Amino acid sequence: MRREALHNPGMTIGWTLHGAGLLSVIGGVVLFYGLFFAPLEYLRSRNTIRARELETTLRELPGERAANERLRGQLKQLESSAEKLRARIPDQPLEAEFFDDLTELAQRADLRISDYRRGETSRSERLSKMNVHLVGNSSYEGICRFVDGLYSLARLVQIEDLEIRAEGASDDYPITMTLLLFYQPTLGTVGDGGNG
Incomplete structure (x- = not known):
């Protein structure tokens, strides 16, 4: 099968x-x-x-x-x-206001300013600066109070140059100082000759 x-x-x-x-x-x-x-x-x-x-x-x-x-x-x-x-940097140099603040600070620190001159101004779109030259004299303690007070101002200030000379046995020291003032120009103040 x-x-x-x-x-x-x-x-x-x-x-x-x-x-x-x-x-x-x-x-x-x-x-x-x-x-x-x-x-x-x-x-x-x-x-x-x-x-x-x-x-x-x-x-x-x-x-x-x-x-x-x-x-x-x-x-x-x-x-x-x-x-x-930014709040400490104005939009214009405002040099007169700065001079008033500086004079008041110098009086508090017992520093006598004998010469104040505006120096060079360098401008840019973001941050401009202006040099200010000072000549004065004070005691060492007064100079220290003045320098410390500069950084306490409502306005941003930078010390670019500081020279202290000792002359004789006096406690009064002549100083020469260059300060930088900063400002943020608005569109109309850059290159227009400024006001200051």
């Missing part, structure tokens, strides 16, 4: 159909795996790597937050300092 079964066309077709069915099932499983499980496995491995990266970030986060807060605090202080400096 076996030999007859092998040569029977119905049996051959049956086996062929069984083989084709088996191949279809295997192909379906491979296709299903390729379309669904392989991408899911890829996503799972990618998410595992990302989760490890996030865990590392979370462990380092308190230090990063502290550094960020520290930097924000420093930035805030710098912005505050810059704003205070």
Whole structure:
């Protein structure tokens, strides 16, 4: 019966159909795996790597937050300092007002100004400056009070040059000083000859 079964066309077709069915099932499983499980496995491995990266970030986060807060605090202080400096810089030279403030400071410090001369002015779009030359005399203590008071003025002033001479046994020292006055010109004051 076996030999007859092998040569029977119905049996051959049956086996062929069984083989084709088996191949279809295997192909379906491979296709299903390729379309669904392989991408899911890829996503799972990618998410595992990302989760490890996030865990590392979370462990380092308190230090990063502290550094960020520290930097924000420093930035805030710098912005505050810059704003205070900007407030001390007028938009014009305002030399007369400065001379009044300087005279008052010299009286408080007991410094006698014998010569006051306006020097060079250098202008730019952002920050212009004007030199002022002073000649005077006072005690060493008076000179120190005057210099300290310059930095306490409402206006930003910088000492560019200071010369103190000792003459004899006197407690009165002649000084020569060059100061820089800063101002932020508005669009109409740069290069227009200024007023000062």
